[in-house]
Amino acid sequence: xxxxxxxxxxxxxPIVIGVNLLTAILFFYVNTPDDMARKILGEKNVTPAAIENxxxxxxxxxxxxxxxxxxxxxxxxxxxxxxxxxxxxxxxxGRSDRNNIDIGNEIKxxxxxxxxxxxxxxxxxxxxxxxxxxxxxxxxxTYLDLWGLIIGVVMMSVSTLFYIIGGQFIFGKxxxxxxxxxxxxxxxxxxxxxxxVIIGVISSAGAGIRFYRTVFLEEMNKDYxxxxxxxxxxxxxxLFKHALKNSMIPILTNVxxxxxxxxxxxxxMETFFAIPGLGNFTIEAIQAQDFAIVRSMVYLGSILYIxxxxxxxxxxxxxxxxxxxx
Amino acid sequence: xxxxxIEVKDLKTYFQTPKGIAKSVDGVSFSIPRGGxxxxxxxxxxxxxVTALSLIQLVPEPAGYIAGGEILLNGKDxxxxxxxEKRNIRGNKISMIFQEPMTSLNPVFTIGDQIMETIRxxxxxxxxxxxxxxxxxxxxxxxxxxxxxxNEYPHRLSGGMRQRIMIAIALACKPDLxxxxxxxxxxxxxxQDQILxxxxxxxxxxxxxxxxxxxxxxxxxxxxxxxxxxxxGKIAEMASTKDLFRNPxxxxxxxxxxxxxxxxxxxxxxxTIIGTVPPATSYPLGCHFAGRCPREMEGCATIEPPLAERxxxxxxxxxxxxxxxxxxxxxxxxxxxxxxxxxxxTPFKDREIILEVKNLKTYYPIRKGxxxxxxxxxxxxxxxxxxxxxxxxxxxxxxxxxxxxxxxxxxxxxxxxxxxxxxxxxxxxxxxxxRELKKYRSLIQIIFQDPYSSxxxxxxxxxxIEEGLKTLKPDMGKEARMKRIASTLExxxxxxxxxxxxxxxxxxxxxxxxxxxxxxxxxxxxIVCDEAVSALDxxxxxxxxxxxxxxxRDFGLSFLFITHDLSVVEYIADEVAxxxxGKIxxxxxxxxxxxxxxxxxxxxLLSAIPRIDESLVNAWKLPGHH
Numbered sequence: 045x046x047x048x049x050x051x052x053x054x055x056x057x058p059i060v061i062g063v064n065l066l067t068a069i070l071f072f073y074v075n076t077p078d079d080m081a082r083k084i085l086g087e088k089n090v091t092p093a094a095i096e097n098x099x100x101x102x103x104x105x106x107x108x109x110x111x112x113x114x115x116x117x118x119x120x121x122x123x124x125x126x127x128x129x130x131x132x133x134x135x136x137x138g139r140s141d142r143n144n145i146d147i148g149n150e151i152k153x154x155x156x157x158x159x160x161x162x163x164x165x166x167x168x169x170x171x172x173x174x175x176x177x178x179x180x181x182x183x184x185x186t187y188l189d190l191w192g193l194i195i196g197v198v199m200m201s202v203s204t205l206f207y208i209i210g211g212q213f214i215f216g217k218x219x220x221x222x223x224x225x226x227x228x229x230x231x232x233x234x235x236x237x238x239x240x241v242i243i244g245v246i247s248s249a250g251a252g253i254r255f256y257r258t259v260f261l262e263e264m265n266k267d268y269x270x271x272x273x274x275x276x277x278x279x280x281x282x283l284f285k286h287a288l289k290n291s292m293i294p295i296l297t298n299v300x301x302x303x304x305x306x307x308x309x310x311x312x313m314e315t316f317f318a319i320p321g322l323g324n325f326t327i328e329a330i331q332a333q334d335f336a337i338v339r340s341m342v343y344l345g346s347i348l349y350i351x352x353x354x355x356x357x358x359x360x361x362x363x364x365x366x367x368x369x370x
Numbered sequence: 371x372x373x374x375x376i377e378v379k380d381l382k383t384y385f386q387t388p389k390g391i392a393k394s395v396d397g398v399s400f401s402i403p404r405g406g407x408x409x410x411x412x413x414x415x416x417x418x419x420v421t422a423l424s425l426i427q428l429v430p431e432p433a434g435y436i437a438g439g440e441i442l443l444n445g446k447d448x449x450x451x452x453x454x455e456k457r458n459i460r461g462n463k464i465s466m467i468f469q470e471p472m473t474s475l476n477p478v479f480t481i482g483d484q485i486m487e488t489i490r491x492x493x494x495x496x497x498x499x500x501x502x503x504x505x506x507x508x509x510x511x512x513x514x515x516x517x518x519x520x521n522e523y524p525h526r527l528s529g530g531m532r533q534r535i536m537i538a539i540a541l542a543c544k545p546d547l548x549x550x551x552x553x554x555x556x557x558x559x560x561x562q563d564q565i566l567x568x569x570x571x572x573x574x575x576x577x578x579x580x581x582x583x584x585x586x587x588x589x590x591x592x593x594x595x596x597x598x599x600x601x602x603g604k605i606a607e608m609a610s611t612k613d614l615f616r617n618p619x620x621x622x623x624x625x626x627x628x629x630x631x632x633x634x635x636x637x638x639x640x641x642t643i644i645g646t647v648p649p650a651t652s653y654p655l656g657c658h659f660a661g662r663c664p665r666e667m668e669g670c671a672t673i674e675p676p677l678a679e680r681x682x683x684x685x686x687x688x689x690x691x692x693x694x695x696x697x698x699x700x701x702x703x704x705x706x707x708x709x710x711x712x713x714x715x716t717p718f719k720d721r722e723i724i725l726e727v728k729n730l731k732t733y734y735p736i737r738k739g740x741x742x743x744x745x746x747x748x749x750x751x752x753x754x755x756x757x758x759x760x761x762x763x764x765x766x767x768x769x770x771x772x773x774x775x776x777x778x779x780x781x782x783x784x785x786x787x788x789x790x791x792x793x794x795x796x797x798x799x800x801x802x803x804x805r806e807l808k809k810y811r812s813l814i815q816i817i818f819q820d821p822y823s824s825x826x827x828x829x830x831x832x833x834x835i836e837e838g839l840k841t842l843k844p845d846m847g848k849e850a851r852m853k854r855i856a857s858t859l860e861x862x863x864x865x866x867x868x869x870x871x872x873x874x875x876x877x878x879x880x881x882x883x884x885x886x887x888x889x890x891x892x893x894x895x896x897i898v899c900d901e902a903v904s905a906l907d908x909x910x911x912x913x914x915x916x917x918x919x920x921x922x923r924d925f926g927l928s929f930l931f932i933t934h935d936l937s938v939v940e941y942i943a944d945e946v947a948x949x950x951x952g953k954i955x956x957x958x959x960x961x962x963x964x965x966x967x968x969x970x971x972x973x974x975l976l977s978a979i980p981r982i983d984e985s986l987v988n989a990w991k992l993p994g995h996h
Contacts, residue, residue, distance in 0.1 A: 286479075
């Protein structure tokens, strides 16, 4: 099992290198530093000198991948790629293009706001979705199941924006139960978090319930479930003990991979509820065309995804003995 | 005879389907005494398994329901019990083992947990006591090292081991009745023998009654005291095993028995049953077998025959034994089926050797460790020699995992062998490149085991067959191809118009005919039949065997018949090669192998096959008056 996990981690190394390289090509080759400068300085009336100036100030005045003017090792180190992308390997994100702020520091502080909304949303979401899905699976074929499904499809089809704006209107404006948006530090943040968390859970419930229900029903048709019933187990025990543990295998694939993304926050929720998390940070950077921040966030997202996949592989070993004994 | 443990009276189990009510079990009665074995036999779709599920009260709801009748366990009806009372019976008083040991155990729990769950549920034991009982049960079913086994997971064990565990779980609470639904169908013949012996031993020592459900008549002959032959939801004939096999009285029973292949029937066509089992939603008014019966009389299709005692202890539901009916005229002329297959003119010894395999080895690499380096090889096929003569059949037999399928695939170059020569008409196929090999692909074909999954469900029959023709016979024009497809379908007993249908519209037997047509269409000289009849019911199997024999004779084809079913081998093969652990341990003419086996493994294999006394074969005559 240990070799299995080590192998997974080793597989990740070339992927991380590839991701870094690909991000660099995307940001320095497809969208050259000249383009960045022009966009930041304003498309009109930009003189070539101003562009060169801006590039020199922000460290973009070097060749992209290979500096032929330099000697030996300098050929590689004195490049944009080496100066800007290689430090990403040790999570040195550098400074932003526009305000010259420390990106790494910003991520560290804003991360907590993102977690404050995404963690409760994630945990509550899983509990609600799993509970309802198991209930529908238990009452499969009845009207409860049918209507659960129909409502699930309807909920899936409605845009998240509708839930956000509708929720803000009803709970914030009409009932005045929660503030419409905003954020505070410490325990005071709770009253700002309840509404986005509830809306987040509701907006993702349709898809989650439907997926889990399908997984459960698939397990319910397996031969070992028939064996469990033939042993005289109650339907509840068959579902909650035998089917649930087997269903965890496909469910984990879906769930564990998204755990690292909790740090990343949610672009839409944070923007609408004015929560100063990483999602908000990214949106602001995109609007301000701050490529250093966007590049950092793209890279971070990829790394989190890779971590998520490794965690998924490891979590398999916890529920599936067939993987554990490989 | 002691009082019956279980008594089933006029049981009716129906299913609500979009096509109407399916009467899967339509009035079945039987009883089993303590320590007795009652076997239900019949083809698939006759309602055997639904009967079993009804007994353990696990008919899939809400579509299925028990529409009538009684199931008395020790004299008490169990149909009317509450759900929680029924749960008390399941796994406790009535247990069941299933056909698929590979999937019947929960993969994420240890086998110890799975057996202890039953013991604790029904006997209220502590964890420690339950563990002791579990270890004791594992010992009883012959698991090696039972103390350590407790912590094993199912995927680490073979099919035979898993079926032993299923038996241990089923018998852990000392049930009154054990239902064994095709308990050995998925297992090798030597394992089958062990499992049945085990069931018989435990039955004797624990006094459990056994309901054995199977399609294998030879198994019934050796393991049951009483037999019920089930057809289309009803019991057609019921008698003691001795009486039934000595004097089968229902035409369906007779036909079934006569369709079993075996050594005595070599050179003759097997008896077959025309048509298929009627769907459970639309049975005929009268006798359910009427449409397929070779002795149907006027009135059979409209008046239902009662299951009546026509000889001492011998119940038959057939008008042919009814004094009031028996002289009515037959409703269709008696068909004289061709009994003989004219053999090939050339004697076996003078036939040309078409394919010769010399020292064939196929290895699979074993990868291990952090970097998955190749640390060794599995010798799936470890140096075998074979030769096949034109117009003849060589059977390659052995148990699962012995390498016979790999050998077959290596011979036709679906897998490239590691070493050795495969001389087809003196050309070494193993040395040929892909392009040169293509010339031989049409001459060498394969028919697969599973007629359900080996045809592409999205392709019409025409497309499936045409695909092969296009690749292997590129010179053939569109019109010629269509003509060829039509004629081939006709040759395998299908109607040319069927080429525009999709695989799901056909029965299992018809699909296997399509598989044969696909192989036959490209003018092969040599066909590998990989378990080609193993998944079929015995009456359908007989039709396919007859078809294979007749195309062999008509086209001078050579077959490599890969199978584990020795009664098929005895019937169809000219020569037999017995394979064990990648090697051929014995090779000889079929008669020699069966009458005088040399190798210990061959002897073991032969002694494990359940057999029906061959002297009974002559007694299997259709009833009737003319």
